Amino acid sequence: MTAVNDRPEVRTPEQGGVPLTTEPRAPRGERGVADRSAPAFGPETDPLDVIRWALEAHPDVVMPSAFNLNGVVLLDLAVRAGYRGEVVFVDTGYHFPETLQTRDRLAERYPELSFVTLNAGAHPEDGQTPSDLYASDPDACCAVRKVAPLQSHLRQKAPSALLNARSREQATTRADIPFVETGVRVKVNPLAHWTREQLEAYATQNDLPVNPLYWDGFLSVGCWTCTRAVRPGEDARAGRWAGKGKTECGLWAGNNAL
Template sequence: MNAFDPAGPRLDAAALDARLRAAAPTEIIAAALDAFPGRVAAVSSFGTESAVLLHLIAQVDRATPVLFLDTGHLFPETLAYRDALADRLGLTGIVTFQPEARELAARDPESALWADDPDACCALRKVEPLARALAPYGAWINGRKRYQAATRTDIPVVEADGARVKFNPLAAMARPDLEGYMAAHDLPKHPLEAFGFASVGCMPCTTRVMPGEDPRAGRWRGRAKTECGIHIAEGI
């Protein structure tokens, strides 16, 4: 697949968002695939809530590319969950991306950048590999929801994302909606959820969540950081 041409025809993300605001998640996913035939990919962390989006994608098109970032710091349970869930849902388009080995050697030779500069670590291990992974695509689908954190309360269903368009088909879903969907379709949970991990990222920067905390409170706990950067970086 050739690289996406950012100077090519543009889609009016705001107009499409207005049309899809009340649409069902499968309708939003189908609209993304129709608007960008062969040029849309989903991005999944295979975290605690990922099964819902992936199951919905499988209902629309099991061959949809699903990009997964293996940062090198992930829990082994996450890697096992990726494989089990992909097999369970019959997803055939999963592609795993990793940081460039030369960049790791130059910028994080001791694999300790997460402790000294978590923003730089996320840039190296998440933002830059995702930019490379998304290079051929004009749009991407992700699993963010408005309820997850204060930084996400106003996310639209469709939004401009630099040169691309980003689809958020689960934006309006609340935690009870997700739990009900998981139960109704007998979807397996991430193994670490049983141990109090409501949101699972990289091992060094993920802790358990206490009762009453928002689901992402365990990410970068004690640091002035709430996002890894892939949803705020321009032009990826």
């Protein structure tokens, strides 16, 4: 595995890499609304303490995941804290093979968790959306292929809280998220204050099965149609929907947020 202090070298288009863009990213998101009923966690709070609180306060908590670096770290921490619930992944039909392989490696490593794949077997020609919708209207594509299946599952499960892996450093739209956030459901963000360096160190020290694309500069991996590697100095999600003024799929921000 790549050493903790190594940085992925992003290849230029001339070197066979993914074309880059200089178009602006989405604006800074609104400040997350902290749940005042939660403990007064501080920036130095151990994520394990946040997870243990969540398991006690919300025994029905569910964990959605796309198996990025943050998600893999959270999975390991959650198991250490005693989580034994669902890990819910949405198959959009456009995922990289490496992402699906990472899911399978995680399921093998953590048999105490219930890995649930929604929309399993989806593919670009499955009729859910026009095959080019991701290019003409990425918001609509995400809404149908990613947001809707997860919302439907959560309506059936009706958990009081979601355990998720977002962190402030990932993007401007996440720069103010608290550890515990109010909304349609309580959103618990144990990694809110962890940096990329901390995440990489934890993953390396614990030999976690990180998506191999991460080490190639794909610091946040979504659908292959809408993801590129990032350049040095860009935020971790700069490769998602680059050039489209879009930074979130709609799960955590917007009118249909979870």
